[in-house]
Amino acid sequence: MFQYMDQHYEAVDFSGRDLRYGELIRCTFKRCTFTSSSMEEITINQCRFIECNFRGASLNGSIHTESAYENCNFAEANLFVSEFNHCKMTGSDFAGAQLDGVTLVQGDWSYTNLRQARLAKQAMRGVRFYGADLSDANLEKADLRDCDLTSVIFGKAKLQGADLRGAKMDGIDFKTLVVKGARMDREQAVAFLRSHGAKID
Known part of the structure; x- marks a missing residue:
């Protein structure tokens, strides 16, 4: 040593x-x-x-x-x-x-290339991923609470069962996300519905 x-x-x-x-x-x-x-x-x-x-x-x-x-x-x-x-x-x-x-x-993982990364079930609460490329990444059942996911590229990423509550998701194209079973807060759910054309009163 x-x-x-x-x-x-x-x-x-x-x-x-x-x-x-x-x-x-x-x-x-x-x-x-x-x-x-x-x-x-x-x-x-x-x-x-x-x-x-x-x-x-x-x-x-x-x-x-x-x-x-x-x-x-x-x-x-x-x-x-x-x-x-x-x-x-x-x-x-x-x-x-x-x-x-x-x-x-x-920690700060902004602008990192994490394409196709296998991060299923990983605890990543509070990590800053601003502008990172997570396309094709496996994030199933990952803990992403309170993360900064602003402008993250999520193309074809797997987010089934992930916990997204409290995460910043500005600039995210929700139409590209597969979020079956994902946990979202009210603000994220509204943004998701609006991206699919829903009118929220």
Whole structure:
């Protein structure tokens, strides 16, 4: 096990490295590459990653707390049962990433690419997904209460049984949603009915 604290790295290539079980604290990584690296069960606290590449990295069981991943690439990365606590993930790409069992505790996931993500039954209460792409994502029975879902792309997403109460849903095309069994508050239900042509008195 290793521990890096208060370090700064720029354009460093960590590809294929064994970084398992390590700990990163208050470190900054700018345009660094972690492709296909082994980062299972790594613990990352208060770090910042800017335009870093994690394509194909193994991050299963990793724990991320109060860290930022801005415009990072997680394509095809393994994030099975990983945890993100109060993290900023804006603009990051999760195309083809393994997200089964992931835990998201609040945080900012605005403008992320989560197309086809499998997030069924996940607890994601209070997460900010402003402008994110969740098209074709499986969100069945997910807890999305109090999330900011403003301008989210939900094309063909599965929301059956999801809990949407208290979520901000401005700019959502309700006609594209499959919401059978979803729990909505009164304001959302009115918006949904109006999008289908109902007149509400």
